[in-house]
Amino acid sequence: MSVDPSATMNYVDDEASSGSGDDVNLVDGHNKRQSMTPSGSGRRKRSRKATGDAIVDAMLEIAAASKMRASAIMKNEDRFSISKCIKVLDEMQDKSTGMDDLDLELDEMELVAAAAGYYYYNSITRQTRCNSSPSGSGFMNELLEGPDDQCREMLRMDKHVFHKLCNTLRHRGMLRDTAGVMIEEQLAIFLNIVGHNERNRVIQERFQHSGETISRHFNNVLKAIKSLSREFLQPPNMETPPEILNSNRFYPYFKLKKLTPSKVAPPMASRRLRAFKRWMKSQGFEWSDALEFTDCPEQGISVRALCDLKEGDVVAKIPKAACLTIKTSGAREMIESAGLDGSLGLAVALMYEKSLGQDSPWAGYLQLLPRQECLPLVWTLGEVDSLLCGTELHKTIKEDKAIIYEDWKENILPIVNSAPLIDPNYFSVEEYFAAKSLIASRSFEIDEYHGSGMVPLADLFNHKTGAEDVHFTSSHQQSDDDDDDDDDDAVSDNSDNNKLSTNCGLENKASDTTATVEENSFIPSDSDTSSAFGDDPMMLEMIMVRDVKSGVEVFNTYGLVGNAALLHRYGFTEPDNPFDIVNIDLELVLKWGCSLFSSRYCRARLALWRRLDYSGCISDDSEYFEISSEGEPQMELLTLLYIMLLPDDAYHKLDTSICTADKANGIIGMILSEKHDISWERSSEIGKDLLLTEKVCSALMALADTRESLYGSNSINDDMEAQKRCGIKERKLYHSLALRVSERRILEKLRTYATAGAKKF
Structure with a gap:
């Protein structure tokens, strides 16, 4: 079927008259110019300007044809398909003299016309699909009121999670509603971009906002989410799974290569340490230039000596007002009105100051602390069961977690519900456990008035069992120890305590009186110390208790305790700890006895043992016996086993003699003297060797x-x-294995001890 080109052009004129008249005039003008151009046989060269005009005219012709076709498609007239448009252009070329003047091949003209028509077709069909789906506020309404699956697919989260996140951002003031975009829509824009990797132009079309608005709200939400990262984004677990650690096939691919000493970067002061030093100066801290604070990514913060330190040197003075305690915290009134004290009240004070952020007087100190220490207290129950199974801490940690949760429920939760101005997110049970871990590992006893508190600078010194280099003390306590009988000093101490009770806040900050120390020198010792610092009862002192060489780390000590106590309170262990012990519960002893004798028999022997004034170690309603680090059992355990294994005649003789004997040891000594044929004087002082029978x-x-x-x-x-393979970086696994190994070595020594005793018989 042929198409009349004149009819086609008339149709275009009619359509153009209903819209913009410019296209009609341009096309008509083009036709007039074509009629004035003389035709010639064949092609001829034209000037550059004439060629450009011809190309412009051709493009106008294509635009008219494309618009004609677009209008036809809008009316669903398929007679203007791409192929038919090309036929029309062919007929126009045959009848129009102007087309011969173009320096374009016919097939190129067909291609351009087809491309133009295809472009208009796609744009129209896309516009039709876009108009059929909701956009802007309609899109949000359909998303939040529609099926849950649709919300989860578009926002990558459930509806209740989305609304909870919006409420959190609104409640904390991290985002605010604007005149045209609510917080819900701002968050939806952000989630669409990050969840589907959408481009700005697509989001503009979907939410009907400009590109600048989309970009601005995306960045605002991104900043708000970053501020919540410590609460909602959990860093990946850096510990190697046991399946890999225990596999000779996979572990070599995960093992870290140890750097040689020449390749290890020397420790240096980090940005957080520099900020902490500035904060200390502003609070009136004084510390020696002979101390170097280093921040190592693997080992954390440590303190080293830049030159030789002597016993008696005062290396630091800390204002009591700068210590974080119940008395100095901004939450003091809230804590005291709730009747809280001790570590419970200190935990509330710590959580409150952390909730203030940069507005807290301790912001410079708190930024140095981790969110929580890696204590078993904050491990999951699954980690406690898998890593501490069989150790001294397994049962203890579970009991501690239950008690701390009850403390939070009974004491912290009522404070949150009754104090609307505090942020409940900083007083959650997770934050309470984190605060308890920091207090357990870092707090010090300051004085009778302040009680225990967080002491900045003092908690930077690492622990070493039995190797205390520096001692933490109060200056006025030291003067009291020097002269306890001086009445004037007592009066002075009382007046100082009164001053402390009235000036316990950080409002009256101590001036920066840091002593100027010459190069390669440090704070003087002995008599010069008083002149350099002065005796101030409002200050705490760090005093050297033994000499330390230059370049050596300066240690504090947390007590002479074994690895179980170190891991429980501070989150680490020490190799070959001489204070390690293993406990054997009385319940375990009775279980062994019942496997050999009747339950009534065991209870009778245990009652006799108690009548002899013996008992084991008692802690939290449990009774146990200690095995020393050398594998030597407690005397009370040997006595109980000896009585359990006594023949019936010896047992009855001991039972009848108990009322007449003066000493319990004398009764056992009497039995031993008869059995081993030794003198009474020797048997009256019972030795473990006499109790170590073969049984x-x-x-x-x-x-x-x-x-x-x-x-x-x-x-x-x-x-x-497994401990060798995991390395110190995997702290939980490494220190739990260290505890297991140390305890099992003690049990091996106990077997050796028992074997050596049995060989004597």
Whole structure:
């Protein structure tokens, strides 16, 4: 079917008259110019200007044809398809003399016309689809009121999570509603971009906002989410899974190469340390230039000596007003009105100051602290069961977690509900556990008035068992120890305490009186110390208790405790700790006895043991016996085992003699003197060797095996190999394995002790 080109052009004129008249005039003008152009046979060269005019005329012709076709498609007239448009252009070329003047091939003209028509077709069909789906506020309404699956697909989260996040951002003032965009829509824009990797132009079309508005709200939400990162974004677990650690096939690919000493970067002061130093100066801290504070990514912050330090040197003075305590905290009134004290009240003070952020007087100090220490207290129950199974801490940590949760529920939660001005997110049970971990590992006892508190600078010194270099003390306590009988000093101390009660805040900050120290020198000692610093009862002192060489780390000590106590309170262990012990519960001893004798028999022997004034160690309603680091059992355990294994005649003789004897040891000594044919004088002082009968040694071996079985199926060699592979970076696994290995070594020594005792018989 042929198409009349004149009819086609008339149709275009009619359509153009209803819209813009410019296109009609341009096309008509083009036709007039074409009629005035003389035609010639064949092609001829034209000037550059004439060629450009011809190209412009051709493009106008294409635009008219494309607009004609677009209008036809809008009316669903398929007679103006691409192929038919090309036929029309062919006929126009045959009848129009102007087309011969173009320096364009016919197939190029067809291609351009087809491309123009295809472009208009796509733009029209896309516009039709866009108009059929909601946009802007309609899109948000359909999203939040529609099915849950649609919200989860578009926003990558459930509706209740989306609304909760919006409320959090609105409540904390991180985002605000604008005249045209609510917080819900701002967050939806952000989630669409990050959840689907959408471009700005697509989001403009979907939400019907300009590109600048989309970009501005995206960045605002991004900043708000970054500020919540510490609460909602959990960093990846850097610990290697046990399946890889225990596999000779996979572990070599994950093992870290150790750097040689020449390649290890020297520790240096980090940005957070520099900020902490500026804060200390503003609070009136004084510290020696002989101390170097270093921040190592693997080992944390430590203190080293830049030159030789002597015993008696005062290396730091800390204002009591700068210590974070219940008395100095801004939450003092709230804490005291709730009747809280001790570590519970200090935890509330710490959480309150953290909630203030940069507005807290301790902001420079708090930014140096981790959110929580890696104590078993903050481990998950699954980690406690898998890593501490069989150790002294397994049962203790579970009991601690239950008690701390009850404390939060009974004491902290009512404060949150009754104080609308505080942010409840900083007083959650997770934050309470985190605060308790910091207090357990970093707090010091300051004085009777302040109680315990967080002491900046003092908590930077690392621990070393039995190797205390620096001692933390109060200057006025030291003067009291020098002269306890001086009445004038007592009066002075009382007046100082009164001043402390009235000036306990940070409003009256101590001036920056840091002593100027010459190069390679430090704070003087002995008599010069008083002149350099002065005796101030409002200050705490760090005093050297022994000499430390230049370049050596300066240690504090947290007490002479074993690895179980170190891991429980501070989150680390020490190799070959001489204060390690293993406990054997009385319940375990009775279980062993019931496996050999009747329950009534065991209860009778235990009652006799108690009538002899013996008892084990008691802690939290549990009774146990200690095995020393050398594998030597407690005397009370040997006595109980000896009585358990006494023959009936000896037992009855001991039972009838108990009322007439003066000393319990004398009664046992009487039995031992008859059995071993020794003098009464020697047997009156009972020795462990006399109690180590063959049966008692066998009982010790059985108790050691039963206690060993609590660690599971892995042998001690398996634990030692796993500890070597995991490395110190995986703190939880490393220190829990160190505790297991140290305890199992003690049990091995207990077996050796029992074997050596049995060989005597």
